[in-house]
Amino acid sequence: MNPIFLMSLLLGLTIGQAMSFCAPIEYIIHVEKRECAYCLAINTTICAGFCMTRDSNGKKLLLKSALSQDVCTYKDVxxxxxxxxxxxxxxxxxxxxxxxMSCKCGKCNTDYSDCIHETVRTNYCTKPQKRYNL
Incomplete structure (x- = not known):
């Protein structure tokens, strides 16, 4: 294999892993309680973006530590x-x-994150809405 190609490939993989696009983004959550008259729309930030993962097709050939399926999750909250x-x-x-406050690519912690692949859209109000701005 050409040494220049090999070095380019290794450099690309290293930079790609370091340049995951995982960062806080603005998000509006809608909060209501059955007993209360209004729904509150709250501006906040959540973690979202792309994290490098490794293909698990070769899972029989690789160690479990080599099978990384990282998600964009909270670093500081x-x-x-x-x-x-x-x-x-x-x-x-x-x-x-x-x-x-800040985000990272890492394992999903179900103590404070929703780790499922697809979610049902439930972020809406059923009552009159009020906006809460920080």
Whole structure:
């Protein structure tokens, strides 16, 4: 194999792994409680983007550590709490949500991330909407 081709291939793989496009992006979540009169649209940031993965077609030939299926996930996250409008006194009117400060490519942690491939679209309001801006 041509040494220049081989070096180019190795350099491309190294740069590709380092240049994964995983970063915080703006996102609007819709939050409502059955007891409260309004739905709240909250501007926040989530982690999204592309992470390099390795093809698992050769899984019988490779070690498990070589089969990397990384996802774009939180590196640093903080939680904010908002007061939901129109809630009766007997209801807890607070809602806490994550704000992505920085992201990384890594294993999906189900403690704080939704790790399924496809999700059902449920991010909408069924009640009158109010917007919450930071």
């Amino acid at each position: 903080m939680y904010r709490t908002v007061l939901l409008p129109g809630c009766p006194r007997h209801t807890t009117p607070y809602y806490s949500y994550p704000v992505a």
